[in-house]
Amino acid sequence: MALLGTQLQGPAVWKGPDIDWQEHGLHVLSPAEVEEIDAALKHLKSLGKVDFPDITPNNFPLDKVGALMRGLPRRLQDGAGFLMLRGLPRARYSDDDMALVYFGLSSYMGRPMTQSYLGDLMGHVMDVSDLEPKSRGYRKGGGQLMHTDSCDIIGLMCLRTAKAGGASRISSALAVHNYMAEHHPEDFRILCDGLWLKRADEDGRHATRTYSENKVPFFSEQNGRVVCYLPTGYARLCEKSGQRPYTQEESDALYRVRKVAAMPEHFLDMGFKDGDIQFLNNRSMVHGRTDYEDYPELERRRHLLRIWIRAKEWDPMPTRQIFHSDEDMRLWSQHRKPFTEMPSVHDERLKENVTTRMVD
Template sequence: MMPARIEGKAVWKGPEVDYRAEMMHRFSDAEVAEIDAALKACGERDIPDITADTFVLPTMGPTMRRLRGELLDGRGVVLMRGFPRERYSADDMARIYVGLGAQFGQPVSQSWQGQLLGSVIDISDVVEKVRGYNAGGGQNFHIDGSACDIVALMCLRSAKAGGASRIVSVAALHNAMLDSRPDLLETLYRGYYHRNHEMDALHSLMPVQSDHRLPFLSQRDGRVTCLASGCIRYAVQYGGVTMSPLEVEAYDEWQRLARSEEFFLDMNFEEGDIQFLNNRSIMHARTDYEDHDPVARRRHMLRLWLRVPEWPAREPNQIWMNEIDCRHWQDKNRTPFMELPSRYLAELTATQEQRQRDRTVLKPDVPSGKYPSARGWQEAREAAKVDA
């Protein structure tokens, strides 16, 4: 059966949207004062202890519920701007961020390390084998793990230049492919095999790799959801999966449309900005950027993955990373206060300075340009066999 066309506010094209008018909430003085009071009442709680009950926002509650509704059935994007970043320490900003996020949903851990608050910062010259969010340069379009419904970013420190958030409507891409290449759209609905990242797999309770294809796209109740994570690439490169020419073409065409100026929207970050995205219906990427050398001065975004129990559940066959593993990682590997920026940056600064003294600084990694086509995943796998 041919997929249905998606209608409504979720279908948008970047050049046709003024995000400052349609996607932005600017903090009022009264809201800043209420948040400040909530921070003082919250005290120095650890991240898991910051909830809607401990970070109380009595008059902002209806506003936050309205914005959460906009994420589900509106544009799928909310940018909160105007919070006075300069008045607060990095750790206070982290607690404020988690407190606001808790009004939307429940934080879940983002990797085997169990962190509830991630740091998106380039540390590829300091730490070996980093994930994409800890490497520099641009990023390709993707959706984060299926365990979360909302992905959020707070700009703690901006780059020297560049580093805009690039977002795109899944519904708009879906309709465009329905019009131009319904055969490829059918392939995306059929889906791809998935495999966990190496370290996540070592600490996972679930199978390392799926034994069946998971739909790249799924549709229910007039909403379309997407599952476009790096787990597809891991299955090809490390799990021995071979994509057919049609599967490669479908994936590449989807990415080509997303990268087209007809569809994407660039959203610049100011320090203190908080961006919330519907992780089912909005794909995100990042433009290239120029950064500072000291780790403590580099572009630094804080990331939350939020699960929203009040939202309709994802289709069961479109879940790979799940809350069972997220809870397991948190219980087993998370340590108290591990995510606070002051502690995180102090440890990284010490490592960077030691590498500089030892002359063991690593070559920075910019992964986004490695695979212009999904065909390159299989080529890299075969090349690795030859080298071995």
């Protein structure tokens, strides 16, 4: 029986006001689990400087926590689609140690994916628009529109919260599917047929192409599951460029799905604490963030670390819904420099940018 366009049911089909996220998606680490993570970090560091691509369960050994992380992809697929891991003693670890712990935990779930033309396996989500004028959306401040990323599972670790605001806003993309199919069937059909997408210019120049090869479906069906991919940012970039002209109906459908995903009856806000790690099923969830007030000092600004994961046990994404191909990521990965994702390296590079701009 075809599921696409029907009223889906199940744990992943929820509405924000009706769900207690701490009941359905919060795991607080026990003291024993924290000590296990601490021992794994000490073991990793005893091996010398291990670069991120080389961090694996073998050199970041975990027992009970390892079982939790190995089982998380299935939990995200069969449950509500999100999990917040809480309880890491943030004050105990430096920023660099936090990044190593984060990558070590994530290695149990699957393969980290390259995120941009820089070849980075871990992105730094913070407002540096004053230092990088051409920054992508996740490198700018303020709120962020609802969207999905180009991976199976997205992870976000909070190094530092904002001065005020900056909550993670999530919605069930399957609930969005239901609403669109029921209330806006014409828009829904357009989204199932797909929209043209455009990468940021630098990402496009260093990949196989800047624009999608074909229209990319927002909703599709595969092996008894509806697969959601709502790259609203890439769609807006394409529409604004005028190089792949949208019809009025396509523009309306894009506007509608963005609004539906952000409806109060759909979204749920999850407040980050320093040290929290959030994991989302990128095939059943859509996410954004609320507006926030930040600190002016670079070392105090809101700072999250982002990992894109390809889940080992999941079926590959439907071919028509893949925007960043393996070849794109191979081309991007050629530009990666060792330890480039390390927070200390990232911050030092930003400070060098400030010095260069002052000299110029």
